[in-house]
Amino acid sequence: MPLGSADEWLSLQTPALFRAALPFSFYSVRSRCRFLRTMTAPLSLGVLISGSGSNLQAIIDAIEREELTARIHVVISNRADAYGLTRAQQHGIPTVVIDHKEFSSREDFETALIQSLHAHQVELVVLAGFMRVLTPFFVRAFPQRIINIHPALLPAFPGTHAQRQALQYGVRIAGATVHFVDEEMDHGPIIAQAAVPVYPDDTEETLSARILAQEHRLYPHAIQLFAEGRMEIRGRTVVVHNESRAPHATLRVPDTTNGQKD
Ligand code: GRF
16 A cells, blocks of 8 residues: 555545444545544543553543543553552553463464454553563554654664663753554554753652653644544655644754843
């Protein structure tokens, strides 16, 4: 399939279009498709976690504040002791534990994940601190329908301990990235990024907390763009339709202007 084609864009939107019972002949009318997407049912999410679930909480809160037109159909954890499971249960969200250690192969584990996500009619798979590497087998089950948040400005510092990597490298600006998941780790097309300053006395903990606060704002916002059908993948680039712009905005670190305009 050619990159950036109407087919590719439509493959991203198709379930939304089905929900809207849109006649097939309308599929090539992009603006109309996007418009109709906003009138359909909430986007159904499956959130995969392994731990605290503070990003999950941010998504739950955004839905409850009606800033995110979505519904979490299931939260799946590979660890029974993940606190995120408690967070989900407190909000009446179904939870499932699928412990990777109980499977003899990655494919068997991922088959169980896929079956559960399908059983809960999940449209978009949201990785939120899920600490298992997903293989191409899983990724192909949800093409362009898996997103992840990573605590670095990708492509810098992929993999584990991204904040520690940033400190060790000595960068002055760090941040978070929401991206589509492809068959390489921390690599797929970038949806959204947020930047934060790094200070000389930062520790891994202080920098992680500063980045995490931005993650909690960024992730629900990125999911809402998907729910509204405003994203189009063109090769490695995600085009966000009707994106607001601030072409002169900067984050300068250190800021030698003392907050004054220069
Ligand atoms: C976040 O830093 C996220 O970027 C990374 O894992 C962490 C998950 O934190 N992928 P939480 O479980 O959402 O609190």
